[in-house]
Amino acid sequence: MPIRTITVPVKDLDAAKALYTRLLGVEPYADAPYYVGFRPEGGPELGLDPHGDVAAGPVVFWHVDDIAAEVESLLAAGATEERSIHDVGGPLIATLLDADGNRFGLYQGPTA
The missing domain is CATH 3.30.360 (Dihydrodipicolinate Reductase; domain 2)
Incomplete structure (x- = not known):
């Protein structure tokens, strides 16, 4: 089972979107109030979750x-x-x- 998605819980979706757009060098493929998703070349999907548990940190998802x-x-x-x-x-x-x-x-x- 490959790791294909990493979800990062965020408090400020707009600020996180700006930062991860710059960091990953790609625009989000999904941009909604409940999820922003990036698909950088050669890596797993990175998702921003404004409803996640920030204290718990990122969640790795196996597809x-x-x-x-x-x-x-x-x-x-x-x-x-x-x-x-x-x-x-x-x-x-x-x-x-x-x-x-x-x-x-x-x-x-x-x-x-």
Whole structure:
């Protein structure tokens, strides 16, 4: 499972958008009040989330084909569910914690 998305929680979406546009050298491909996404060449997607937990820091998302099966398998392997599978406008995401409390996410793209 490749890491394809890193989501950064932000307090000021406009300020973060300006900074990451400069840092990454690309304009956002998605620019909405609830998410700004960048796809820099050669790297994973970087998303800015104004509703994320700033204190917890960035979340790394693994893209999967079957999010329900992956969540079940990871729970059986010792993960705990932080936020259950939910729809974010087509894609499904979930966040889990490893045994040390480190947060990670799963992402399943919308089916055609």
